[in-house]
Amino acid sequence: MRPILAALFVFLPWSFLGAQQNTEGAGDSAAATGGARPPQMNEGFIGRDIPAFDPGSEVASFDGKIWNINNNRLLRARFEKYLNAPAATGAADVAYRKTIDRILELLAPGNATRTNIEQAFALLPKASEYKDDANLCRTMSDAIHAAQVSLETIKNLKRENTLLEKQRATAEWNNMMAARSSALEVAGGSDAAVAAQQENVRFARDAKMASAKRILSDVAQTIENNKLRIALTELNTRGHLQALIMQYFATRRFEHVLMANRFYRAIYKDGDNSIDVYKRMVESLPVNRDAGQARINAEFDPKVAAAGGSGDRGAGVRAGTDGAAAGVDNRTDTDGSSGGSFAASGMKLGLENFSVESLTGGAAVAAQTLSKLVSSLSQVDSLANEAIRDVNEGVEAYKFLLEQGELNSAVERLAETFALGEFMPSVRLLSREDKRRALKFTQMRNELLAALEVNDLTRAEKLVNEMTETSADFDASKPLAKIETAKTISAMHLAKAKNAAVSGDRAAMESELRAATEIWPRNPALAEVGENIFQQTDLQQQALSELQRLIEQGDHRTIYRQNARFIAATALYPEWQEKLGTILEAMAEIEGSLQRAREIQQRGDAAGAWESIQLAAVRYPEDNEINRLRADLASGGAATFVQALNKGDELEARGETGAALAWYLEAHRQYPPSKFAQEKINALAERVLPGASPAAP
């Protein structure tokens, strides 16, 4: 009962704001359903005009808006303010409480004698002097006074009508007498003479009756006007009082509901407890749902029609208000006689001077909603009593749960109780000490919500642990699951960022880092990984600069020796990778040639070593190591062999083929496995003997 009532009373004031609050749960719901209509928004058997409350999710829905009663910034702030406030045990508070209790006692069923009612009425101004009352009792006093005055007015009008009835009876008698005394008596004569005489007599009779007839019409019209005024006045005062009661109910001033209701019954003793007048008022409130705007008049605008008459001519009466005038401006069509029935409609109530029209629209919607929930003042009275009982029970439950150390449930019960009966004595009288523990827990819970909202998972985890220690019934599974999930996802994004950095995918790295930051902005690993990546980037830039310099200098051997560093540095740059790959491939071949040449040299085959390195020197003439080894061999063990080859090359270049061939033969004689010499010999032999076979038959 309490959550439902709390949802209703929490929701109604905010609906005045025309607010479209989406709670966390609401957002989750929307996300989970892919934007589909949440369950709370489905058409129920009572439609969408009545607020619905889902106790499972503690979400209330109304008119397409959804509202979590326990997770709302405005409510949280108001609740914290209450928890920080001292108990209402001051002298003024006590005096106010006594005054209200006295009024309720005087108006209680069985005590509501005329004297007690007058005493209670006299206490209303006193109660309104206290700030906790917010002048509500003054308003009630004024409304009751206005109702009493209107009742006096109605009495006067009824008395006047009684007199007018007597006057009308006199006028009717006079009229009848005038008609009798003017009977159409006709003397004898011709037919034409008789007709003329009768015509003259008719004229004389009408002249005699004209005065009485006019007086009769005026009296009848005045009586009808008075009847309309009586009806309108009663409607006006009843409507005002009913609206006041409903306003107290909507603002959770349940004691004021009871007081005003009992005054109402004392004033209107006809037993009519229906709130039809109020309903017609609020139903007439214009609401522009599309624009969220509404213009509401602050006064009644009754349109009353009466029908009735005497004789063959009817009489019409229209009554209406002009602008904001409180009085009734009646215009009558006097060309008629008395009326027997009337109808009234078009009464309006609203907040015309509000600058934000959405507020007025919200107010109209809230008032209409409330009018659909109840149909009589007895129901309102019953609901107010139930709410008072529920609030008192909620406070007791809070105290018990507090003793048990079950802070989570205690705070939830107190929050619900506060939402329902913020102004009730049992809530106001709760001591500050009793509220402190709830306050601390509430602050921690609010901090937890804030930490989760901004994804401060470290802080959230710490708070969850503290709350688990503080409260025996705190369910840490949900927040912990969210925290752990977020941490895992953040770690996955970081791992992906690292991989992207290694693979040189800068766009993916930035994207993954951004994703990890959004999920857990204060993740300690985030800074560490980011720093490592950026340090790595700095080292990469240095290495790339050095690589560029070495390439420009042609120092491929240094690049080859530091190949691991440069391979890592060029990981992000495909164009550099290609250059580096070409260099390292060549250097691998050069180093292989040098290695092979040295091995051959170590076997004592200097000419063979020279030939091996000479092959590499042809491809890489700029390499210093190759040139150095080749020079060593050419001036050392392979000197004569190389000299023979060189001499052959020299003579061949001079066109002395025969002598060149002689030198190549000499080189081949010195080193028979020589490929160089053999190739030269074969080439020159072909030149000397074109088409000859290499070997003799």
Place this chain on the structure above:
Amino acid sequence: MARRARSTPKAAIMAGALVVVLLLVALGGYFLGSGGTPYRTVPEFPVQEYLSSSSSLRGNSYRLSGAILNSIAWSPQSGRLISVEPTGSGSPIPVVVPPLPGEIAMQKGQRFHFLVEIRENGIVYAKELTKS
């Protein structure tokens, strides 16, 4: 005293005869010995000069004696290209031996006397050859 006078002409005659005999033997040996080497009228092949600059020797004919080191190439029309190690020199010389009438079979290690001519591009052509 008289004895010395009688022995002096006889000894001189004998010595003179000996000298003559020796001279005859020497001349005979000379003529008999050189009488087996062909192409004695042409100069010997200048190996070192050829290896240094063959172009200056172009058009000249020489006598070349040496052992066949290898057969480098062969063509029925153009003949054979062989390498010859001249007597007294370790440097092989390439020699083109064109198809000659009454060709002699040539084997590696055999010694030959070649009458050669240095032609264009310093290529050594054998005009005649005889096995030694």
